[in-house]
Amino acid sequence: xxxxxxKFINEEGLRLDGRQVNELRPLKIEVGVLxxxxxxxxxxxxxxxxxxxxxxPREIHPRHxxxxxxxxxxxxxxxASFSVDERKRPxxxxxxxxxxxxxxxxxxPVVLKEYYPRSSIDIFVEVLQADAGTRTAGINAASVALADxxxxxxxxxxxxxxxxxDDTLVLDLMKEEDNYGQAxxxxxxxxxxxxxxxxxxxxxxxxDEFKKGLEMAISGCKKIYExxxxxxxxxxx
Amino acid sequence: MIDKEVVVPGDFLSDDPSMAGVGxxxxxxxxxxxxxxxxxxxxxxxxxxxxxxxxxxxGDDIIGNVVDFSLSSWKVxxxxxxxxxLHISEYPQRVDFGDMSRYIKVGDSIITKVTRVDNEKRVxxxxxxxxxxxxxxxxIIDFFHTKIPRLIGRSGSMINMIKEESxxxxxVGQNGRIWVNGEDDKMAxxxxxxxxxxxxxxxxxxxxxxxxxxxxxx
Numbered sequence: 001x002x003x004x005x006x007k008f009i010n011e012e013g014l015r016l017d018g019r020q021v022n023e024l025r026p027l028k029i030e031v032g033v034l035x036x037x038x039x040x041x042x043x044x045x046x047x048x049x050x051x052x053x054x055x056x057p058r059e060i061h062p063r064h065x066x067x068x069x070x071x072x073x074x075x076x077x078x079x080a081s082f083s084v085d086e087r088k089r090p091x092x093x094x095x096x097x098x099x100x101x102x103x104x105x106x107x108x109p110v111v112l113k114e115y116y117p118r119s120s121i122d123i124f125v126e127v128l129q130a131d132a133g134t135r136t137a138g139i140n141a142a143s144v145a146l147a148d149x150x151x152x153x154x155x156x157x158x159x160x161x162x163x164x165x166d167d168t169l170v171l172d173l174m175k176e177e178d179n180y181g182q183a184x185x186x187x188x189x190x191x192x193x194x195x196x197x198x199x200x201x202x203x204x205x206x207x208d209e210f211k212k213g214l215e216m217a218i219s220g221c222k223k224i225y226e227x228x229x230x231x232x233x234x235x236x237x
Numbered sequence: 238m239i240d241k242e243v244v245v246p247g248d249f250l251s252d253d254p255s256m257a258g259v260g261x262x263x264x265x266x267x268x269x270x271x272x273x274x275x276x277x278x279x280x281x282x283x284x285x286x287x288x289x290x291x292x293x294x295x296g297d298d299i300i301g302n303v304v305d306f307s308l309s310s311w312k313v314x315x316x317x318x319x320x321x322x323l324h325i326s327e328y329p330q331r332v333d334f335g336d337m338s339r340y341i342k343v344g345d346s347i348i349t350k351v352t353r354v355d356n357e358k359r360v361x362x363x364x365x366x367x368x369x370x371x372x373x374x375x376x377i378i379d380f381f382h383t384k385i386p387r388l389i390g391r392s393g394s395m396i397n398m399i400k401e402e403s404x405x406x407x408x409v410g411q412n413g414r415i416w417v418n419g420e421d422d423k424m425a426x427x428x429x430x431x432x433x434x435x436x437x438x439x440x441x442x443x444x445x446x447x448x449x450x451x452x453x454x455x
Contacts, residue, residue, distance in 0.1 A: 039288055057290055057318040068357050110246070112262070112271060116292070117357050119318040147246055147273035150289025154262070154271070155247025192247040232273055233243045236287060236439060 004180040008165035015165075016176055017046075022216055024160070024172045024223055029141070029231035031148050039149025041231075043141040046174060047131030052141035053124045054149040060120035070113035072120045075104035077138055079127040099135045106139050106159065106188035106198035112152040121151060132178035133161050139188050139198070144228050148235075156228050157197060159188035160220035162213040164205060169213050171220050185210075187217045191225035194218070241277075241439065243287075244270040250282050260284030274383075275439055287439075291317045291382045291412040293360050297351045298369075300377060300410035301362065303344065306337050313349065313362060316379070316412045321360035323349065328364050346372045346416070348408060368408075375406070375418030378428055382413035384438040388431065395434070395444055402451045403427035426454055 009015055019025070025046030034040035037053040060066045077100040081090045092100075103125070111121065123145070125138035136159035143157040163173040164183040178184055183203030189196045205213060244250070248270040254263045258281035262271045270276070274286040293299070293315060301313035301321060311323040323341075325332040332340055341347065348369050353361040363369065380388065388409060389396045400407055405419030405427045417427050430447060437443055 038290070059318060059320075116290075116318060119358075148288055150272055150274070150286040152260075152262075152271045153246035154264075154269070156245060190247070192249075229245050232245050236243050236275075 005176055008170075008177060008181070009168055015170060015174075017174060021168060021170045022219070024220055025174065027224060027227050029144060029227055031144060031231050031235040037145075037149075039145045039147070039151070041141045041145040041148060043137055043144070045133065045137045045140070045172075047129060048127070048134055048137045049129040050125055050127050050134060050137045050141050052126075052138065052145040054121065054142070054145040054151070055124075056121035056149070057116035057119035057151070058122070060118070065120070066118045069117055071111070071116040071118075073104060073108045073111055073113070073123070074120055075100050075107060075123045075125070075142070077103055077125045077127070077135065079130060079134070083127045083130040083134075099138075102198055102200065103135055103139050103142065103188075107142055107146070107157055109195075109197050110143075110154045110157055110190055111146070112154065115152050121146075121149075132173050132175045133186065135159070136161050136186050136188070140224055140228060144231060147232055155190040155192045156225060157188055158191045158221040158225040158228060159186065159198065160217050160224055161186040162217040162220070164203065164209065164213070169209060169216060171216050183209075183213075185213055185217065187214070187221065189218065189221050191222050241275050241441070243274070244276045244284055245273050246270055250276070256282045258283035260286060286383050289383065291315070292358070293317055293319065293321065293351045293354050293412070295351050295354055297411045299349060299351065299412040300346060300372070300408065300414035300416055301349050301412075302346050303341055305343060306341075308334060311337065311341055313347070315360065315362075316382075316414055317360075319358045319360055321351070321362050323347070323362040323364065327352070327362065341371060346377055348372060348410070348416070372416055375416050376424060376428070378415050378417065378431065380409075380413045380415050380431060380435055381438070382411065384435055385409060385411060385413065387438040387443060388415075388434050390444055395447065398444070398448060398451065399427055399430050402455070403430070426451075429454075 028044040030042040033042045039054040041052045127134045139159035163181045165177045165181040185201040188198035251268040257268045260272045270284045272286040274284045277283045301315045304314045305312040313321045315321045349362040352363045403423045408416040
């Protein structure tokens with residue numbers, strides 16, 4: 001669709017879509033969109049559209065996965081074949097399995113697992129439209145869906161990416177910045193407790209850039225947390 | 238609606254750990270919300286969940302569906318992540334092995350009591366006790382289990398009002414199953430009322446509104 005732009009940041013310091021370097025894309029969260037799921041959430045982050053569904057706690061199948069002491073959290077991240085410009089072959093692939101794993105580990109630590117031994121909590125995240133940062137969008141949606149399902153948790157997980165284009169750190173990469181940028185670093189954290197549960201990095205950042213980028217991503221997560229919280233409260237008033 | 242605040246997991250509630258009630262957790266001497274729900278602060282801080290599954294605890298009176306049986310026990314679905322066992326010795330009469338389906342068949346619904354729940358949430362039931370029986374006739378509807386206190390009302394005011402108005406027998410299981418038995422149109426009214434309560438459980442002045450609703454429907 002689009003080739004590499006000549007410049008990512010114009011003279012006024014604005015990005016391709018007119019955002020400031022530390023500005024998030026517009027975020028919209030809707031709670032309880034799926035009737036048959038125990039908890040669900042629809043989330044739009046810029047051009048990203050994801051839907052998350054939570055089932056459980058429920059009986060675990062296959063049975064050998066069950067844990068007598070605590071519940072098992074399972075997470076499936078899946079991109080719809082029509083979610084990207086070039087049709088994606090449907091089904092799990094190398095990338096999908098990896099994103100599922102890191103997302104599960106980003107969400108898992110907040111779930112109070114000991115309340116439901118021998119059961120499973122199944123999280124399904126479907127990406128309907130992708131525009132860079134789908135794993136962070138998925139984690140944000142999954143965490144709201146878990147709360148909607150009434151699952152006991154220590155807090156909500158919020159997630160956000162920071163990257164580097166034109167030697168400048170920018171928050172919440174969009175597709176062009178992700179594809180042709182110099183670095184991409186998604187993080188997930190419990191915004192209330194300042195505890196990071198996911199940190200990945202792709203590309204090159206210097207030590208100072210990393211520290212500054214982390215600060216930017218943390219402030220982004222805190223903004224997202226406020227939107228998540230508001231969506232949940234508004235759903236019941 | 239001022240006394241009803243919606244909280245999300247991780248919300249700070251209090252500095253006093255002795256105030257911690259259901260739906261909260263204590264960390265570093267501070268109380269936080271553990272589920273998404275409505276904060277109640279009468280004597281203790283409690284968060285009433287707006288979602289979640291029923292988890293059995295001993296003494297609960299519930300409605301179960303018999304789904305299977307083994308050599309010595311019936312397997313009962315209790316609307317929970319965990320199945321439950323009703324051992325033949327917990328049937329009010331003596332039951333011979335291999336003769337179990339004469340007494341309770343697969344597909345029957347029973348009013349039963351939880352006797353024991355172990356660490357791994359294995360659940361035992363009994364049919365010995367007041368009001369515990371096999372259900373014949375009537376209809377069973379699902380209700381959201383954390384909203385049951387609203388359906389019953391203060392010392393049964395709400396449920397008694399529905400019983401009186403609809404002339405139905407109603408049994409409310411703590412696992413969120415409700416058995417209603419009566420004339421067809423009366424039963425429909427009772428179910429309609431119960432569904433309305435479920436939808437509006439988090440609002441105040443509910444009993445008065447339901448009384449009005451029953452008045453209008455008469």
